[in-house]
Amino acid sequence: MSGRQFRVLISQVLNYLLDPKLCVGCGHSLQPLQYFCTGCMSLLDCVEPACKLCGLENQTTHSICPACLHQPPRWCKIIAPLIYHNFSRDLLIQLKFNENLYLANSLVSHLIKRFQLNNDYPEVLIPVPLHQNRFINRGYNQAYEIANILSRKLNIPIDAQALKRIRHTESQLGLSAHQRAKNILKAFKYESVTQYSHVAVVDDIITTGSTANEVTRTLHHAGVTKVEIWGLARVPN
Numbered sequence: 001m002s003g004r005q006f007r008v009l010i011s012q013v014l015n016y017l018l019d020p021k022l023c024v025g026c027g028h029s030l031q032p033l034q035y036f037c038t039g040c041m042s043l044l045d046c047v048e049p050a051c052k053l054c055g056l057e058n059q060t061t062h063s064i065c066p067a068c069l070h071q072p073p074r075w076c077k078i079i080a081p082l083i084y085h086n087f088s089r090d091l092l093i094q095l096k097f098n099e100n101l102y103l104a105n106s107l108v109s110h111l112i113k114r115f116q117l118n119n120d121y122p123e124v125l126i127p128v129p130l131h132q133n134r135f136i137n138r139g140y141n142q143a144y145e146i147a148n149i150l151s152r153k154l155n156i157p158i159d160a161q162a163l164k165r166i167r168h169t170e171s172q173l174g175l176s177a178h179q180r181a182k183n184i185l186k187a188f189k190y191e192s193v194t195q196y197s198h199v200a201v202v203d204d205i206i207t208t209g210s211t212a213n214e215v216t217r218t219l220h221h222a223g224v225t226k227v228e229i230w231g232l233a234r235v236p237n
Ligand SMILES: [Zn+2]
Pocket: 023, 024, 025, 026, 027, 028, 036, 037, 038, 039, 040, 041
């Protein structure tokens, strides 16, 4: 085990037991109210400025990029602050596949202001569900872990029952946007005892938006009028 790996391991143990005192990226000590050290923070690039509909970089003076003005997505707003590359990709892969759930707390805490800027909070947070088989294999759903932390920090309830994945789908990794849309079609079912009108669907990474699109379609169909998409990172085009 290298020195860095050892420091990261110690930081994981301490973060589990205490408030984070050590950076989960490198194991170095943190300043008060920091969740990553200054060096690691400088590696966590955010999309700036971002289109409020697709979350991709938008250098125009309008809040909506030309592509979305031409063909808007189904949802009404996206918040997915990080650019999914380099260091953020490493952390999110560890969160998704290696059970490094402590990373969800550090990443959400680091990004929380981006979600607080929202002045019209949704009624509820709905994590993108995994299919039951995948959930049993993996043992957790990273989207649920992220939504749970957002829920506590923003004081918005979470509903992890209303949306279900009824069809097992192939991994979206390596598929084109068209193949992704086809793969995910009719994969979800929404049944809620509470009639929500404004929800935020929470995922870890927004890639092409095909999952978000299909979930939004499902929710609109069930009478939810305002659907926001929240994630930690946006994959650039
Ligand atoms: Zn660090």
